Amino acid sequence: MARTDVLIVGGGAIGSAAALFLRRAPRAPTVTVIEPDPTYALASTPRATGGVRRLFSCPENIRMSQASMAFFDRFAEQVAVAGEAPDLGWKAGGYLFVVDERAAPILERNARLQQSLGVEVHLLDRAALGARYPSMRTDDLTLAAWSPGDGWLDPNAVLTGLRRKAQDLGAAYVRDRVVGIARDGARVGAVRLASGREIAAGAVVNAAGAWSADVCAMIGMALPVSPMRRFEHYVEIAGTLEPLPLIKDLDRLVLRPEGRGYSVGLVDGSEQRGYRFDVDHTYFPRVVWPALAHRLPAFEALRLKSEWSGLYDENELDGNMILGNWPGRAENFYVAAGFSGHGLMHAPAVGQALAELIVGGRYVSLDLSRLDYRRVMAGAPYREQGIV
Numbered sequence: 001m002a003r004t005d006v007l008i009v010g011g012g013a014i015g016s017a018a019a020l021f022l023r024r025a026p027r028a029p030t031v032t033v034i035e036p037d038p039t040y041a042l043a044s045t046p047r048a049t050g051g052v053r054r055l056f057s058c059p060e061n062i063r064m065s066q067a068s069m070a071f072f073d074r075f076a077e078q079v080a081v082a083g084e085a086p087d088l089g090w091k092a093g094g095y096l097f098v099v100d101e102r103a104a105p106i107l108e109r110n111a112r113l114q115q116s117l118g119v120e121v122h123l124l125d126r127a128a129l130g131a132r133y134p135s136m137r138t139d140d141l142t143l144a145a146w147s148p149g150d151g152w153l154d155p156n157a158v159l160t161g162l163r164r165k166a167q168d169l170g171a172a173y174v175r176d177r178v179v180g181i182a183r184d185g186a187r188v189g190a191v192r193l194a195s196g197r198e199i200a201a202g203a204v205v206n207a208a209g210a211w212s213a214d215v216c217a218m219i220g221m222a223l224p225v226s227p228m229r230r231f232e233h234y235v236e237i238a239g240t241l242e243p244l245p246l247i248k249d250l251d252r253l254v255l256r257p258e259g260r261g262y263s264v265g266l267v268d269g270s271e272q273r274g275y276r277f278d279v280d281h282t283y284f285p286r287v288v289w290p291a292l293a294h295r296l297p298a299f300e301a302l303r304l305k306s307e308w309s310g311l312y313d314e315n316e317l318d319g320n321m322i323l324g325n326w327p328g329r330a331e332n333f334y335v336a337a338g339f340s341g342h343g344l345m346h347a348p349a350v351g352q353a354l355a356e357l358i359v360g361g362r363y364v365s366l367d368l369s370r371l372d373y374r375r376v377m378a379g380a381p382y383r384e385q386g387i388v
């Protein structure tokens with residue numbers, strides 16, 4: 001039977017970041033990534049909006065964004081293979097959360113925390129907001145948090161760069177699907193693949209994104225993560241507006257500039273869970289367009305050019321990632337899932353944290369222990385209250 005020190009289930013942004021950082025670790029373990037689809041046709045990573053922000057309420061999320069942004073700042077250098085790296089497409093367009101009086105105190109509290117951690121965040125009252133963004137309807141708003149250094153990037157570049165670099169550093173990518181994991185006492189061992197092959201693994205990382213609960217079920221571990229469909233729409237309007245940041249409002253409307261137009265989404269948390277990829281073409285005119293035209297009246301007339309769907313790996317417990325092993329039951333089986341819409345921006349930090357945990361047995365650069373599986377076992381949510 002073939003053997004690997006670390007077997008990673010899923011080669012998206014998270015699995016590839018883990019592979020890269022594991023291979024970079026001192027006394028680097030051998031790494032095998034099992035990924036059934038090298039085109040990533042249904043994976044979440046290439047379908048993401050690409051937003052990168054530090055506007056969170058949990059310090060861990062803020063710090064993970066800071067660590068990942070430091071990686072993205074030096075992306076070309078970090079992932080270059082034979083002197084070449086994909087263009088990250090980084091746009092420091094800023095983030096803007098806008099809220100009414102109900103959420104203003106939380107937005108203000110979050111901003112103070114973000115500032116205390118070194119993030120440049122400005123609180124704008126209605127007048128300042130209207131002056132800065134004249135195309136925005138502000139009469140129903142009380143406060144905004146604006147972080148000019150946040151922005152967005154190209155998800156495909158992140159995935160390609162991480163994967164190529166991981167391979168260059170010696171990680172093996174195998175085109176196959178994990179269908180079974182053997183458990184022996186409090187450890188996992190051989191991993192069975194759809195092809196019939198078996199690989200003995202010293203440790204297993206579950207980075208299967210929206211499919212991660214199915215992988216956990218292979219060892220009887222209950223993971224409160226479900227696939228949740230989410231639509232993205234690309235629209236263009238006739239005129240030209242002032243440069244807009246990535247805007248989020250309390251309707252969970254998200255908008256950011258993209259090329260000649262705008263990329264828009266509106267998360268529906270009540271969406272029926274499941275592996276659903278079809279696009280409901282009534283959703284944009286029914287739900288998104290009214291919210292968009294309300295916030296930015298210039299979008300009353302627009303052209304919807306394209307729309308697609310993708311899956312969130314939604315953590316039903318608290319909307320935060322679950323990172324770490326199953327204490328006492330599967331000590332060498334690590335989960336990195338439940339990102340609930342933040343996984344792309346946090347991938348480098350998660351990859352580094354996993355490498356520290358697996359190789360050294362503890363976190364070094366960032367303490368992420370509050371996000372481990374013990375809170376699931378205890379039924380104790382650790383909620384992100386980043387407003388939207």
Ligand SMILES: Cc1cc2nc3c(=O)[nH]c(=O)nc-3n(C[C@H](O)[C@H](O)[C@H](O)COP(=O)(O)OP(=O)(O)OC[C@H]3O[C@@H](n4cnc5c(N)ncnc54)[C@H](O)[C@@H]3O)c2cc1C
Pocket residue numbers: 009010011012013014015034035036037040042043044045046047048049050051052176177178179207208209210211215230231232309310311312313336337339340341342343344345346
């Ligand atoms: C519309 C949309 C917008 C988003 N916007 C943002 C954003 O702006 N910013 C942000 O940070 N995040 C965003 N996200 C979330 C982000 O895309 C995810 O959190 C992130 O891509 C998760 O990466 P991953 O590697 O865990 O998952 P994936 O990219 O889905 O990779 C998981 C891989 O596991 C593989 N797999 C599944 N089952 C098995 C198995 N049994 N054996 C082997 N392999 C298996 C799959 O083939 C897949 O390639 C968005 C998501 C969507 C859908």
